[in-house]
Amino acid sequence: MIKKMTQYLLQRRCALSLLLMLMLLQSAMAQTQDRRMYARLDRETQTLTLYYDKNEQASDIAIYDTPLWTYYVERKAIQTVVFDESFKDARPKSCNAWFFCFEGLTRIEHLDYLNTSEVDNMRLMFSKVPTWKHLI
Structure with missing residues (x-):
């Protein structure tokens, strides 16, 4: 009876350890997957900053292979583009337009x-x- 109880507890402990390890692994994977490329426009300074992190706001524009800013009138007025340090980890597939x-x-x-x-x-x-x- 003690032998069966010991085996049961060991199995349960192994299962619990495995479950905990999977949860931690999933959390770590989710953190790396949450980072996104996006652009944020400061209308006061007409500066567009590009980021690659998890801090995207509703007013930001996700970066795909299209022009970085949606609105044509604002696009014409942008004076400065800044690549935030976080962007060094981004690997875009396209910079089209x-x-x-x-x-x-x-x-x-x-x-x-x-x-x-x-x-x-x-x-x-x-x-x-x-x-x-003259920019590059």
């Missing part, structure tokens, strides 16, 4: 945080940016 029609753009800060190692499309990335050659 990211800065399309950023006609007021005069400065890009921390471009070294943009890792293009997995990018296969940069088509129109700086299209209609009159000063793009």
